Amino acid sequence: MNSASDSNSDPVSIYDELIKGSYMDMPKETLPPLVFEPEEAEVNFSPDMNAACYCASGKLFGSCCGSPDAIRLPPYGLFMFENYLDEETVKTLRDFADQRDGERLMVIDDDKSTPENIVKVYDERRITERVDLGERQQEVNDIIQTAFVDLADKCVGKSLDWFEKPSLMRYHEGGFYVRHADSENMDPDTCTWHKVIDRDLSMLIYLNDDYEGGELSFYNLNYQVRPRAGAAVMFPSGHRYLHQAETVTSGVRYAIVSWASVSGVSKIATQPIESAILLD
Ligand SMILES: [Zn+2]
Numbered sequence: 001m002n003s004a005s006d007s008n009s010d011p012v013s014i015y016d017e018l019i020k021g022s023y024m025d026m027p028k029e030t031l032p033p034l035v036f037e038p039e040e041a042e043v044n045f046s047p048d049m050n051a052a053c054y055c056a057s058g059k060l061f062g063s064c065c066g067s068p069d070a071i072r073l074p075p076y077g078l079f080m081f082e083n084y085l086d087e088e089t090v091k092t093l094r095d096f097a098d099q100r101d102g103e104r105l106m107v108i109d110d111d112k113s114t115p116e117n118i119v120k121v122y123d124e125r126r127i128t129e130r131v132d133l134g135e136r137q138q139e140v141n142d143i144i145q146t147a148f149v150d151l152a153d154k155c156v157g158k159s160l161d162w163f164e165k166p167s168l169m170r171y172h173e174g175g176f177y178v179r180h181a182d183s184e185n186m187d188p189d190t191c192t193w194h195k196v197i198d199r200d201l202s203m204l205i206y207l208n209d210d211y212e213g214g215e216l217s218f219y220n221l222n223y224q225v226r227p228r229a230g231a232a233v234m235f236p237s238g239h240r241y242l243h244q245a246e247t248v249t250s251g252v253r254y255a256i257v258s259w260a261s262v263s264g265v266s267k268i269a270t271q272p273i274e275s276a277i278l279l280d
Pocket residue numbers: 053054055056057061064065066076
């Protein structure tokens with residue numbers, strides 16, 4: 001594992017810098033696709049160090065997007081922008097968040113629930129709280145909408161059908177989110193991944209960095225990052241980008257999260273999920 005972080009006054013991606021500014025200007029149809037049809041999501045991504053890299057660089061995965069080297073490029077498809085939110089907005093939202101109540105996330109207990117009586121329990125995979133954004137929800141929705149529309153276009157060359165109402169997550173000391181894919185679950189019997197929700201791109205915007213631990217780890221890609229306050233991170237929601245929020249060992253970590261459904265990708269559900277914010 002290694003870390004990469006950066007600090008510039010402009011929102012510049014690490015790709016932009018390290019690949020000499022060429023990535024954003026490249027026609028996206030000439031690059032390997034980053035979003036897939038639902039049935040393609042069932043094909044297992046295998047982090048084989050000796051196979052050709054998925055990014056089509058011509059290098060082996062182990063010396064490209066899966067490199068264990070301490071100093072390396074971020075894997076293809078992981079887009080990071082330092083200072084995406086300006087300092088003042090970050091500070092205002094962080095100060096606001098500190099004053100707000102949070103609610104520990106719950107999940108439906110399939111064993112104890114019946115259609116008439118849903119039993120919810122704490123989600124043991126995810127020790128974190130959703131902060132009540134109150135009167136600032138709309139402001140946060142607008143921030144995420146702008147970021148998603150902008151970055152989906154610049155990074156992946158795609159437009160969006162919708163994004164989910166953003167949540168501000170608060171991880172106290174001891175908080176974590178075990179490794180998972182945002183749109184897919186693994187069937188333990190067949191060891192294959194299946195798309196379970198209409199998400200194609202995942203977005204995180206960080207409101208602080210004054211904590212210890214809490215790194216974002218991409219285990220299939222041997223990559224770990226600890227973004228600075230104000231950074232935006234976007235990546236495809238499937239299992240290639242399986243990730244974990246490591247345990248916060250001191251302090252409090254805040255991140256705004258949302259997921260978007262890309263235009264032209266077949267949906268698995270008959271309608272957008274309840275919290276979707278539709279785009280035209
Ligand atoms: Zn590669």
